[in-house]
Amino acid sequence: xxxxRVIGKKVKRVDARGKVTGSAxxxxxxxxxxxxHGAVLRSPLPHARIRSLDVSGALSAPGxxxxxxxxxxxxxxxxxxxxxxxxxxxxxxxxxxGDGLVLVAAGSRREAEEALxxxxxxxxxxxxxxxxxEAMEAEAPRIHGKSNVFVHHKVRKGNLREGFRRADVExxxxxxxxxxxxxxxxxxxxxxxxxxxxxxxxxxxVQNLYSTRRSLSTVLGLPLGKIRIRQTTMGGSFGxxxxxxxxxxxxxxxxxxxxxxxxxxVNTREESFNESYKxxxxxxxxxxxxxxxxxxxxxxxxxIANAGAYAxxxxxxxxxxxxxCAGPYRIPHVRADVYGVYTNTVYxxxxxxxxxxxxxxxxxxxxDELAAELALDPLELRIxxxxxxxxxxxxxxxxEQPVALIETMEKCARVMRWEKxxxxxxxxxxxxxxxxxxxxxxxxxxxxxxxxGVDAAGAAVSVQTDGSVIVWSGLxxxxxxxxxxxxxxxxxxxxxxxxxVTVLPLDTSVMGDSGPSVASRAxxxxxxxxxKAAAVLRRRMLAEARRTxxxxxxxxALENGWVISTRTGDRRMRIRDLAGTCFQSGVCLFETxxxxxxxxxxxxxxxxxxxxxxxxxxxxxxxxxxxxxTGEVEVVAFASAHDVGRAVNPQGVLGQVYGGVAMGLGYxxxxxxxxSEGKLSTVNxxxxxxxxxxxVPRVKAILVENPDRHGPYGAxxxxxxxxxxxxxxxxxxxxxATGRRVRDLPANLERVRLGKKxxxx
Amino acid sequence: xxxxxxxxALLAKQEDxxxxxxxxxxxxxxxxxxxxxETVAFLENHSxxxxxxxxxxxxxxxxxxxxxxxxxxxxxxREMVGVLLxxxxxxxxx
Numbered sequence: 001x002x003x004x005r006v007i008g009k010k011v012k013r014v015d016a017r018g019k020v021t022g023s024a025x026x027x028x029x030x031x032x033x034x035x036x037h038g039a040v041l042r043s044p045l046p047h048a049r050i051r052s053l054d055v056s057g058a059l060s061a062p063g064x065x066x067x068x069x070x071x072x073x074x075x076x077x078x079x080x081x082x083x084x085x086x087x088x089x090x091x092x093x094x095x096x097x098g099d100g101l102v103l104v105a106a107g108s109r110r111e112a113e114e115a116l117x118x119x120x121x122x123x124x125x126x127x128x129x130x131x132x133x134e135a136m137e138a139e140a141p142r143i144h145g146k147s148n149v150f151v152h153h154k155v156r157k158g159n160l161r162e163g164f165r166r167a168d169v170e171x172x173x174x175x176x177x178x179x180x181x182x183x184x185x186x187x188x189x190x191x192x193x194x195x196x197x198x199x200x201x202x203x204x205x206v207q208n209l210y211s212t213r214r215s216l217s218t219v220l221g222l223p224l225g226k227i228r229i230r231q232t233t234m235g236g237s238f239g240x241x242x243x244x245x246x247x248x249x250x251x252x253x254x255x256x257x258x259x260x261x262x263x264x265x266v267n268t269r270e271e272s273f274n275e276s277y278k279x280x281x282x283x284x285x286x287x288x289x290x291x292x293x294x295x296x297x298x299x300x301x302x303x304i305a306n307a308g309a310y311a312x313x314x315x316x317x318x319x320x321x322x323x324x325c326a327g328p329y330r331i332p333h334v335r336a337d338v339y340g341v342y343t344n345t346v347y348x349x350x351x352x353x354x355x356x357x358x359x360x361x362x363x364x365x366x367x368d369e370l371a372a373e374l375a376l377d378p379l380e381l382r383i384x385x386x387x388x389x390x391x392x393x394x395x396x397x398x399x400e401q402p403v404a405l406i407e408t409m410e411k412c413a414r415v416m417r418w419e420k421x422x423x424x425x426x427x428x429x430x431x432x433x434x435x436x437x438x439x440x441x442x443x444x445x446x447x448x449x450x451x452x453g454v455d456a457a458g459a460a461v462s463v464q465t466d467g468s469v470i471v472w473s474g475l476x477x478x479x480x481x482x483x484x485x486x487x488x489x490x491x492x493x494x495x496x497x498x499x500x501v502t503v504l505p506l507d508t509s510v511m512g513d514s515g516p517s518v519a520s521r522a523x524x525x526x527x528x529x530x531x532k533a534a535a536v537l538r539r540r541m542l543a544e545a546r547r548t549x550x551x552x553x554x555x556x557a558l559e560n561g562w563v564i565s566t567r568t569g570d571r572r573m574r575i576r577d578l579a580g581t582c583f584q585s586g587v588c589l590f591e592t593x594x595x596x597x598x599x600x601x602x603x604x605x606x607x608x609x610x611x612x613x614x615x616x617x618x619x620x621x622x623x624x625x626x627x628x629x630t631g632e633v634e635v636v637a638f639a640s641a642h643d644v645g646r647a648v649n650p651q652g653v654l655g656q657v658y659g660g661v662a663m664g665l666g667y668x669x670x671x672x673x674x675x676s677e678g679k680l681s682t683v684n685x686x687x688x689x690x691x692x693x694x695x696v697p698r699v700k701a702i703l704v705e706n707p708d709r710h711g712p713y714g715a716x717x718x719x720x721x722x723x724x725x726x727x728x729x730x731x732x733x734x735x736x737a738t739g740r741r742v743r744d745l746p747a748n749l750e751r752v753r754l755g756k757k758x759x760x761x
Numbered sequence: 762x763x764x765x766x767x768x769x770a771l772l773a774k775q776e777d778x779x780x781x782x783x784x785x786x787x788x789x790x791x792x793x794x795x796x797x798x799e800t801v802a803f804l805e806n807h808s809x810x811x812x813x814x815x816x817x818x819x820x821x822x823x824x825x826x827x828x829x830x831x832x833x834x835x836x837x838x839r840e841m842v843g844v845l846l847x848x849x850x851x852x853x854x855x
Binding site: 629630631674681682686687749750753754 | 766831832833834836837840841844845847848
């Protein structure tokens, strides 16, 4: 595909300069005249009925301008995308220690905090439950309604009994994963001010602006048109700035409406840890059957996801876990039951991977254990069972598009010299203090929202009279490099340089609701919408060029700032002059594009169907050195191969791979949001350890381009796939090194050395 | 910020395969940094070899009074006091 000029070329991020020099403005940097500072009092108990809140002390505290409780919510005190039951401020009960109770606006943050310290909270403690397994029991305390089990997704394929009857070996295993913090660099922050006739203007690090706007509308009782959200520079999100930002925006908006002054609210790191939702801890139970030659015959899966106090994205997160439960393998008989369960812990929701890091740790550990059981090479076992074009997934979907799974495995194996290293490391003396091992994991992943909902997104492109270009998108830059991608798309279509294109920050009052920037869908959906808009403008400009130049039939193109004759390559006219001519001729150079994904079908009742319209494939391989005395695991080599469809900006894709692997290593080896009866003991980075640059090895990124017809120029997804298999690859390598299988994440020093979990104080 | 799960400091003079003036400090296994007098007494009276290193590791592990907290467990910390001391002592052998 050498005929692209901009697509597929390494491009510097359009937002790099501001971020590197510090000139980029984050929400916490914003200051407005007469601005007040908001703070919230959170629940001291994990589960309690609210008897009374005495705020009189806070009202008389110095500098205080407003003190609000749930009684002051102007509209309906409920939000939540799937199940709208979250409260801006708790009304009947508190359900976890992060629930907000009282809001204060004051002249300074300190004054606001001092006022909150004077609030007297009268709570009636209720029985609480913190483990999802215990919360499923009939006598467990109820957190919402009748049952704590509020999600049950099924997958049913073939006949499980028949599958196990044909198996030569059968393995039963249980794995668990931990609560994980997104650990974005920038904690949640927002500034809300009144805007014109009864409306509000919200500026903050909001990830999913349209869903936050819907919640603001419900909570404040304002029409959507009166609520304008402008996204500020995002200091990271990873799926984490959705509901927690909605709560913050609603609270700041309530204070701004009450005081008629701008209000800023910024979470401290500790507040962010305590209130923001996490990645779900899962219990994963498997039973797998296989022939002696390794061919899989049956898989039975039961997953239990701890949702914490609120539904948040659990119904969708656990749905992805269900439909991808069989991994990238051809298994004729599959049965899965996936449950989402309320507890009184911090709630859990979207985080990079969205249900796949848990399931992939399970299935990829299981494949490794099966390979050991059958004395087969783990790579060979996976190749024998791997999805291929025209084969069927765990939900029975026929793979009509080319499947690049085995290509990613083989390319990784070549770079890591898999077979040779396996042999060499197998031959290490048994009593070495430090032993090495090499392990792998593979995955397939549905692109975009899938059967969660209709998938559509918009963009607008406008060519200025000097040939420069402005792009608006309905999807957000969340740090993933999306604005650079759409700048490239516009530049490619319009024959200009990336530096001629300006992408404006998402503003809900400008662009149509394009859904959230999640599910690694932005490039695919928003990129294609941008391409459609820009392509219309290109055709319109070429028509005008033909008229001005009086050329009837000779093909023309826009390239490198010029209108050129495609046959001869002659430069006929500058694009900037053409843009001016269009203006004078009254030709509209503003265009919108809309991209709607193809229909997909999932039968939730029957537990089968085609959950996604496109898939990506990936393989990770890790070589580790384990200090058998201390349990320390050093990752000494790593390869990560991904089918990305088309790498629109290879530089950006590499960034995704490096960052995704680094996060995945934290998931595998270090990270664990710990709590005792719902009270977090890891609330900052002295206790919650994430990988530093010293912990991350040189990652060999391998990009496989297997274009899909639905994305721009064939582009698919990359943000999440890079984060979903590093953990099992490393843990499988630890097994190869030590012979010890870690079935609970993280594989920290204690587990690797002693084979068991930390004893809690 | 990095806070150790366990730390061990070892200072000694070595002459003719024997250690003298042995000082050991253990971190994060007691409310404050502490010494290991029994281990020191043992090391001062024995020549250094694989067997005595193993023995010293056991003594120091039994001397430590670690707690469980967010950073580690009692069991791991106790093991590691021995492992780290042995690592230090082995440096004297090489």
